[in-house]
Amino acid sequence: MLLRNLDLLVDDPTVFLYLVGIVTVGLIVAITVHEFGHALTAAIYGDTTARRLGRLSLNPIRHLDPFGTLMIFLVGFGWGKPVPVDYRSLGRNPRRAMAVVSLSGALFNLVTAALFGIFIRAGAVAWHSPRFLYIDGWEFSSVAADIVGYIIFFNLILAVFNLIPIAPLDGFKVVVGFLPARQAYSYARLEKYGPIMLLMLLFFGYFTGILWDVLIKPVEAIIRIFTGGSL
Numbered sequence: 001m002l003l004r005n006l007d008l009l010v011d012d013p014t015v016f017l018y019l020v021g022i023v024t025v026g027l028i029v030a031i032t033v034h035e036f037g038h039a040l041t042a043a044i045y046g047d048t049t050a051r052r053l054g055r056l057s058l059n060p061i062r063h064l065d066p067f068g069t070l071m072i073f074l075v076g077f078g079w080g081k082p083v084p085v086d087y088r089s090l091g092r093n094p095r096r097a098m099a100v101v102s103l104s105g106a107l108f109n110l111v112t113a114a115l116f117g118i119f120i121r122a123g124a125v126a127w128h129s130p131r132f133l134y135i136d137g138w139e140f141s142s143v144a145a146d147i148v149g150y151i152i153f154f155n156l157i158l159a160v161f162n163l164i165p166i167a168p169l170d171g172f173k174v175v176v177g178f179l180p181a182r183q184a185y186s187y188a189r190l191e192k193y194g195p196i197m198l199l200m201l202l203f204f205g206y207f208t209g210i211l212w213d214v215l216i217k218p219v220e221a222i223i224r225i226f227t228g229g230s231l
Helices: 007-011 013-044 066-075 094-121 140-162 170-178 181-188 191-208 210-227
Strands: none
Touching (some): 066 140, 094 140, 094 170, 094 210
């Protein structure tokens, strides 16, 4: 994200700092909502681990992962600090419950994006695509529109990115939880290779642009539904 706009730091530092500010707001909202969703769903299923560790909270500080946050700042996708879940405390079908807990982060992001999209659909805020900056005399309505746009964008990016079925992303546990037992066991054995696969995906996907292209298509489709606008 910011790597694509480094020229602003030289050409117009004020605009660059403005971009950093609105990216920060969108990022904090998206990560906080995502991790809170995991914590709340785990608690609903009977696991009190997140509650005891203070993760059942809308305090952003409790959920930000340094490297995952940096990745979102730099390239536009990343993750928060994983919410600890005690598999044994998730009721009669813990594998399926874990899948729902994992899926809930993305669902909370989608709901948040939809709620902010209501402001745009209702005409209370204009739609400002995160691909552009609309600095219009620093008017409140323009700044608010930029912030809402980035909140929607980052919530959708976080949802889509985390559903990629590679460990340690949420999508891996979703797949393991909903596959039949035999196939789930076979797929779960790939977990140990997940981190290196994810790093390779991030590295090659970013520098070739393939990963960004894959992520942006569903994000843009959902933005059209929620806001009526486009990227």
